[in-house]
Amino acid sequence: MSATSTPPDQEPLPPDGKAAPREGRRRAYAAVVSGLRAAGASLSASAGPAEPLLSRSSRGWVRLVPYVIALGFVATLIPVTTEVLSNDYGISGALAGALGVAQSAPLLLAVSRPLLAWGIVIVADIAGAIVALGSASPRAVPWTPMVIVGYLVLCVALSVRESRRAVLGVWLVTVASGLVLDVFRPAGSQDTTVLMVVLSGGVLLLGRLLRERGEAQRRLVEQETINEAERSRRTLLEERTRIARELHDVVAHHMSVITVQADSAPYRLQGLTPEAREEFGSIAAGARESLSEMRRLLAVLRSEDAPGGERAPQPGLDRLQQLVEATVRGGVPAELSMPELTLVGQLTDLPPAVDLSAYRIVQEALANVVRHAPGARTQISVSMDEDSLLVIVVNGPAGEHTSPVETTGTGHGLVGMHERVRLVGGTLDVGPLPGGGFRVAARLPLADPDSPSA
Known part of the structure; x- marks a missing residue:
């Protein structure tokens, strides 16, 4: 080789x-x-x-x-x-x-x-x-x-x-x-290596930052939606609790009447059999037990910040004139009209729940006028037909040279109106008017919606 x-x-x-x-x-x-x-x-x-x-x-x-x-x-x-x-x-x-x-x-x-x-x-x-x-x-x-x-x-x-x-x-x-x-x-x-490395790194970093920002905004929107739902639910529960506290007096009155009638029946009615006397005694005992349970329930529902005010008698339409006068003194020109109810006995014949609900609806409507449309002219109309009580509160635009006390509300007023109307089986129509202002219209049945006659 x-x-x-x-x-x-x-x-x-x-x-x-x-x-x-x-x-x-x-x-x-x-x-x-x-x-x-x-x-x-x-x-x-x-x-x-x-x-x-x-x-x-x-x-x-x-x-x-x-x-x-x-x-x-x-x-x-x-x-x-x-x-x-x-x-x-x-x-x-x-x-x-x-x-x-x-x-x-x-x-x-x-x-x-x-x-x-x-x-x-x-x-x-x-x-x-x-x-x-x-x-x-x-x-x-x-x-x-x-x-x-x-x-x-x-x-x-x-x-x-x-x-x-x-x-x-x-x-x-x-x-x-x-x-x-x-x-x-x-x-x-x-x-072109440096150019490729720098540009690709910058695009990847910028894209990640935009994505994380979008995800953060999406989570924030979801959390706000959840908070709004929880806030609405809490508002609804608070209104229902307040209505339940107010209706305690109404229910307690009826239970007290049942107790008194059952206790006095053996003395008022002659010729009752021993079984009938025993039955009336059982009714009276059950009514007393129900009153005791209602007092315990009221102790749970009662707010700790204002216990004295909740023990005061619940208002009704007989105090509606005083409410309107107090609103007028507050700077809202309000007028009350209830011609059919000026007759003797009309106000006392109203069911207690309807009487209380009608008063509270007018009260909430006037409070909304004071907060959101101060100085607005307001008309309150309370009338009665054959089977229902009609309550209408209409206010115009806010007065000149005035500014609303609140620009955003908590929603308690309208929620409370809806719950009170639903309680008695009525209907409620609320909304703004074309020329400015607001309208509240409630129809409250005078008969129990669950009764056979109704």
């Missing part, structure tokens, strides 16, 4: 001695592609559900916007990539077209599966970078301008859909692949 012969398992070295560097470069490229392909596969396996961007929007055209944008980029990048790789980098037309499709078409998949689309794109981008590096072109390498544009669009979809850990992993893979490929960049070519 001569000194110039080469072993059979080795290729002869060319005169310039560059075969070894080229072989090392090919092996490095193969290692980068293999490692990044495995990283892309592992990340895409953890992708979330295939829910397209903006799919929760109620408008159909909004749900189509991501697809239109992605289709626009795909339709632009594929021909541009093919043309640039063919003319500027000297790559064959078939290979350039294949790279353009592989690098751009997955943007359509990014609408619903951004992490899986990234796994395909990163492999195609690295393959394109290897081809561009092997072309020995002084153009931008390893990432071509079209690759950078498509990759940034993909980063937008990734940042708004994937978790923080996945986004960080995507950026680290981008940095690592860029640094490895940059080692084999030909001298004199334009380096």
Whole structure:
């Protein structure tokens, strides 16, 4: 064997001695592609559900916007990539077209599966970078301008859909692949590694910040909705509790009458049998027990901040004139009209629950006028037909040179009106008037809605 012969398992070295560097470069490229392909596969396996961007929007055209944008980029990048790789980098037309499709078409998949689309794109981008590096072109390498544009669009979809850990992993893979490929960049070519790393990191960070801000706003809206529902529920329960406390006197009066009648029946009625006397005694004992239980219930319902006021007699329509006069002294020109109820015996014949509810409805309506429309002229009308009591309170716009005491209400007044009307089986109509002002109209049945006659 001569000194110039080469072993059979080795290729002869060319005169310039560059075969070894080229072989090392090919092996490095193969290692980068293999490692990044495995990283892309592992990340895409953890992708979330295939829910397209903006799919929760109620408008159909909004749900189509991501697809239109992605289709626009795909339709632009594929021909541009093919043309640039063919003319500027000297790559064959078939290979350039294949790279353009592989690098751009997955943007359509990014609408619903951004992490899986990234796994395909990163492999195609690295393959394109290897081809561009092997072309020995002084153009931008390893990432071509079209690759950078498509990759940034993909980063937008990734940042708004994937978790923080996945986004960080995507950026680290981008940095690592860029640094490895940059080692084999030909001298004199334009380096795009730093540009790719900075732009992709900025887009991913900005997208994550926008997503977290949107999630924080969504949670805040959900919490406000929950708080509003709880506030309404609490208001309703407070009004029901207050009404229950006020109706205690009404129910206690009827139970006391039953007790007295049952106790005095054996003395008032002659010729009662022993069984009848025993029955009246059982009725009286049951009525007394019911009164005791009602007192215990009232002790639970009674507010601790104003125990004296709740033991005062409950008002009725007989005190409505005093209420209107007090409102007039407060600066609200109110007028009361109840012609049918001026007859002797009309007020005393009203059911206690209806009497109390009518008074409280007028009281709440006048309180709302004082708070929200001070100085407004107000008309109160209380009339009676064959089977119901009609209460109407109408106020005009607020007076001139006056400002509302409250701009937002707690809602207790209207809730209390609705509950009182529902208690007696009536109807309530409230709402603003076309020319300004407000109207409250309640119809309260005089008969028990559960009775057979009703």
